[in-house]
Amino acid sequence: MQDISKELILQASGGDLGAFEEIYKLSSGFVYSVVFRVIGSIDLAEDVSQEVFLKIHRNLKNFQFRSGFKTWIYRIAVNCAINTYRKRSKEFRRQGDFDLAIKKVADYGENEQSGIVKEVRKQSLDLLLSKLNPDQRTCIILRELEGLSYKEIAEILKININTVRSRLKRARCLLLSLVQQGVVKNEL
Amino acid sequence: MNCKRAKELIITDYIDAEMDLTLKKELKAHLTACVGCREFEEKVLGAVREPFKHFQQVEPPADLWPKIKTAILAEKEKSSKVSLEKLLLRGISDIWFIFRKPAYAFVSIMAAVLIVMSLMKSRVSNENKEIRDCIVTQMEFVSYLGAEELKGLYSEFMDFGTAIEEYFL
Numbered sequence: 001m002q003d004i005s006k007e008l009i010l011q012a013s014g015g016d017l018g019a020f021e022e023i024y025k026l027s028s029g030f031v032y033s034v035v036f037r038v039i040g041s042i043d044l045a046e047d048v049s050q051e052v053f054l055k056i057h058r059n060l061k062n063f064q065f066r067s068g069f070k071t072w073i074y075r076i077a078v079n080c081a082i083n084t085y086r087k088r089s090k091e092f093r094r095q096g097d098f099d100l101a102i103k104k105v106a107d108y109g110e111n112e113q114s115g116i117v118k119e120v121r122k123q124s125l126d127l128l129l130s131k132l133n134p135d136q137r138t139c140i141i142l143r144e145l146e147g148l149s150y151k152e153i154a155e156i157l158k159i160n161i162n163t164v165r166s167r168l169k170r171a172r173c174l175l176l177s178l179v180q181q182g183v184v185k186n187e188l
Numbered sequence: 189m190n191c192k193r194a195k196e197l198i199i200t201d202y203i204d205a206e207m208d209l210t211l212k213k214e215l216k217a218h219l220t221a222c223v224g225c226r227e228f229e230e231k232v233l234g235a236v237r238e239p240f241k242h243f244q245q246v247e248p249p250a251d252l253w254p255k256i257k258t259a260i261l262a263e264k265e266k267s268s269k270v271s272l273e274k275l276l277l278r279g280i281s282d283i284w285f286i287f288r289k290p291a292y293a294f295v296s297i298m299a300a301v302l303i304v305m306s307l308m309k310s311r312v313s314n315e316n317k318e319i320r321d322c323i324v325t326q327m328e329f330v331s332y333l334g335a336e337e338l339k340g341l342y343s344e345f346m347d348f349g350t351a352i353e354e355y356f357l
Contacts, residue, residue: 050259145240175235
């Protein structure tokens, strides 16, 4: 996410909708990606992203520049996504039945077209992420998708840096075992 | 450094470039000497890093901003209506406040007067009762004194027991 200037934030907090739209353009890519990856549903990702930006707009005047603006937005996005995931977790568990479909897709030989390969990759990634709990998934997404440091992740999630380390370790051990079990082919 | 510690570092700090130089040197030295840990490093990179190489940001749908904008404008309109209602309520409560003090004062005074009167009434009636009781007691005593059968008792009471007293009295 690109840096957002203090002037823009102050203008938006003063009620300037044009300034807020600029903030939206600079941060919507990340917000939507994180929300989508945490929840795992395109339909819900749109609703939750909308909720995230409405919360940002409502609370802009309370933002006092004590933390980074980027960190603040990440925090709102992650909290909304995790809360939604937890509320709907029963529905999401049922989606685990696509394992068989994934295996079929993964069984395509080396002559598959690039579109199918891309789809396999995407579905394998979704499968991997679906095996993690929301806390582990969030850490992996913030680390692998956005390239944030342990310190930044700890600040966003308001947890200890060792907790970040521990969650990443557990998530990666699980991913490692999944690949070794052959649930996901690793010729990605 | 033992293999357990080395593997922990490989799966976290090492692949995320979060290690300080001293620790990194130590790990590298261990990896040079330990085949098992080197193989583990390759597995981790393949299973944990590789799938996310093609991890891309997912772009939001084009109609997301229009929906957000509509919702923001709707909230602004709602909050301006709410503040108008608040102003009206405040006006009414201000008017009430102006007249409240004299009305409260009048009621308080009346209540005080009533309380004082009822206290005084009960005190007066208590005093009257005491006076009445006293009078009744006195009357009983007097009638008691006038009774014939008590004459003897009276003389007994009046017996001082000496001849001189009897002579003079």
